[in-house]
Amino acid sequence: MSDVSIPINQTENFRTQNSLTKYKILKNPKQLITLIVMLIICLCGAALVLILFDWIKLGSEKKKAFWIEIFSQILNGIFTVLTLINFRARVIPFVIAIQLLVFKGINNENDKNNEIFSPTAYYIKKQKLIKKYTNWYDERYVSLSYLLLVHSFWILNILSQASLTTLMWGFSSYDKNGDIVFSMITSKRRSVTLIYLSLSIAISSSIIAGSFIGYKLYKFKNQ
Template sequence: MDVSIPINQPENKPKNWNKIIISLKSPKNIITLIVMLIICITGAALVLILLDWIKLGDTKKAFWVEIFSQILNGIFTALSLLSFHTRIIPFIIILQLLFKSKNNDYIKKQKSIKKYANWYNEQYDSLSFLLLVYVMWILNILSQASLTTLMWGFSSYDKNGIIVFSMITPKPRSIMLVFISLGIALSSSMFASGLIGYKLYKKNQLQKLKNSESSINI
């Protein structure tokens, strides 16, 4: 039996390029792409200037470091504010469910979590796992708030750790504060994403196992 595929016959698998085009039709995805491009371009420009790979002179260097750093700070501030409710509300719901007995209200609240976490499946994901993920995200929000507050507090053309707002830091502080906040923000986000990715992987494996068992039984 000839099972070869004719050369001119189109493949049934959708092309990756078509998937990308379809995803870009969503306004949310377009905005996300634009924001990511701005972050990448601005961040790259800032690093190149700070490392003196782009020669501008002291005055122009200070000016563009200020411009690019505040653009990035503004974006991260906006992202923190926009994502705040998507972290806090599910976190509060999870705490309520941990101390609630299972009833109609419990199931209703459980389903409401899916509005903020479409990956969540109550059949696979325990509340303790969900709580751990959202604790990481709350930690991420707090560290981002700390980071953006410190950055907005720096005086213009001054990134050496001296804070303008005396009520925040009455004495000059090391730039290490910024690096600590940044490290916590990145690590907590990566840890939460890793937990979700692992769970999704395990669910896919279980689903494949069930499908293979059902096909064998047939």
């Protein structure tokens, strides 16, 4: 009869490996920063919702408006920084896609007898530049028109975020009683309608662009 034994330290080794996996993120500064930022967004977002719906009672309207402004400014600041970080990755592919579509159109017009477009050195160089900023793009599966569509939504996201930041930092906030809560660049009252409009466009454009990218990535995996 063979002797079948279970290593005593197997459980300990598993626990050690599991612990290393959990704390691996702490060794990567980029992942750690991302985790902290996501945590701040979740906490501020949750606090903002709770205060807006009066699930957290703060007493006076001015105090409520004060904390709404604080959490709103924190979230706006974070998303403004994220937009600036991703600015090049969203704008450059958008511009190049337009350039290449025009380039292909001109070449097809000049060479009507050739139905198949032959990539030139210029075209290949621009394609490589797109891939530098867009890791999901593959010219074999994604057309330039599709890329342009996705980045059109990213451009819309940038513009709406810029509008939101201008409103948040340029105009002052007031409570329901008409008292100033936060004095910004100007003392003029901030338009709540424009705030919600800019916010809606920023969120929806981001979701749509992400959905288009996710759809293509899903198709890549299933091919």
